[in-house]
Amino acid sequence: MHEMKDTARALVRIGYDGRVHKTFRGHQARERFDHEVRVLRHLEAKGCTFVPRLLEIDPDSLKIITTNCGTRVDHLSVERQAEVFAELEQFGVRHEDRELRNITYRTSDGRFCVIDFEFATLLDGGGGTVSLKPTG
Numbered sequence: 001m002h003e004m005k006d007t008a009r010a011l012v013r014i015g016y017d018g019r020v021h022k023t024f025r026g027h028q029a030r031e032r033f034d035h036e037v038r039v040l041r042h043l044e045a046k047g048c049t050f051v052p053r054l055l056e057i058d059p060d061s062l063k064i065i066t067t068n069c070g071t072r073v074d075h076l077s078v079e080r081q082a083e084v085f086a087e088l089e090q091f092g093v094r095h096e097d098r099e100l101r102n103i104t105y106r107t108s109d110g111r112f113c114v115i116d117f118e119f120a121t122l123l124d125g126g127g128g129t130v131s132l133k134p135t136g
Helices: 029-045 078-089
Strands: 002-006 010-014 020-024 054-058 063-066 103-106 111-114
Touching: 020 029, 029 054, 029 063, 078 111
Parallel strands: none
Antiparallel strands: 002 010, 010 020, 020 063, 054 063, 103 111
């Protein structure tokens, strides 16, 4: 496996088969794991095709395996970034970490995609807005 990210909050690796393995750790790991699973399931149910799809979930080890949404983007105008994140809101999710590091490019269809939903806000979460966005 190829290591993509190793921080206090998560370990992300890409397997030789292209699948993305993300293990949550650190502060509120269980809550962030549960929230990202909830958001990705919501987006799949809404038919959003420019985010990772959940393939496997392991609640005991706080690990998810998803499809790969392409490669990191090094340059993208601020306006285009805003468009990509705004499109996500049409599916009831506001990304709370609107940084270039959370946009990838999928060459198979020339599509910009969005990743990393542990702090996203679920706008129509059934009981109102649901978010783990840090405050302060």
